[in-house]
Amino acid sequence: MRESDRLDAIAVAIASAPRRTILERLAEGPATMSQLADLLGVSLAGVTKHLEVLLDAQLVHRAKRGRTVTVELVPGSLEPLQEWATSTRLVWSTRLDRLVAYLSPAADEAARTRTPPPMSRPG
Structure with a gap:
């Protein structure tokens, strides 16, 4: 991804208050999808839509262990x-x-x- 495209993706990602809330929460440590859904007061599908934008911007990554999906902030992103x-x-x-x-x-x-x-x- 070109640097200008990456900056655009980051700007789009942080332009949304719910996504900034997710990033602030992840700055404290990893969280499950369910924890993020509870934090935002939205469904898992709602969190997934926000996470897709954050993933596209390379700000977070997620890992699946069994049925639990954990999301982490990418250091220095x-x-x-x-x-x-x-x-x-x-x-x-x-x-x-x-x-x-x-x-x-x-x-x-x-x-x-x-x-x-x-x-x-x-x-």
Whole structure:
């Protein structure tokens, strides 16, 4: 999967409150499908739909032992999103700092030389 596709999949996965709840729960440790269904107050089919999105984004993996399906968070799976956010923040921070530096002298000069607009007289 290309990195941009992976970021898209992660963004889609975390865009849903129930899926974020699942991820938060799994950060504490593995959980069964039944535990996740109880947590969300939905059926096993409902949890399965959410898990498919999380699996597609490679955020979780599941294992079946007998009749029990256990789900775990994939360690470091959100790192691509964190790296993208960090690099984007650095780019925009630098650009905004440059804009402020560029505008500051011009804004100071405009404030010193500003003349009030002419007052209009009632016609």
